[in-house]
Amino acid sequence: MDGWLAIILLTLVGLVLIYLELIFIPGTTILGGLGLVLTGIGVYMAYDRYGTVNGSIVLGASLLVTIVALVWSFRSNAWSKFSLKEKSEGKVNQGYTEGLQVGMPGLAVSDLKPIGKAEFNNKSYEVKSHGHLIESGSEVRIIKLSSNKIIVESINT
Secondary structure (H helix, E strand, C coil), rough: CHHHHHHHHHHHHHHHHHHHHHHHCCCCCHHHHHHHHHHHHHHHHHHHHHHHHHHHHHHHHHHHHHHHHHHHHCCCCCCHHHHHCHHHHHHHHCCCCCCCCCCCCCECCCCEEEEEEECCEEECCCCHHHHCCEECCCCEEEEEEEEEEEEEEECCC
């Protein structure tokens, strides 16, 4: 019985690892590969110790358990419990330029070479100049807003 216990345990642990790979950790192939190896060792041991007939029975039983488990999981809709049901509709930086308008004055809080930070209404934004260096502490004005890009120019010039 000791040999049969080892064969059954190896085969079942291998199948469980394969299912864990499919359900909880898809794409890693570590658990699935280990499960496949353990199941293969269990089937090999059955062939080696108990002959062709018993080895074929263990192989057939392993395949039958795998097929029954997969068919049952698809029919019972078990996979839907693990699937994402919500959809993200947001976009990066959506509403980033709300409250800003062309002509609004602000203060450069970093050097704009040509990209840097400027503050408008006590809120910091990433801004761009038209290729001119604008030093930190200079007053700037928004000359263009497009998408999430803020183009500024120096007021001091």
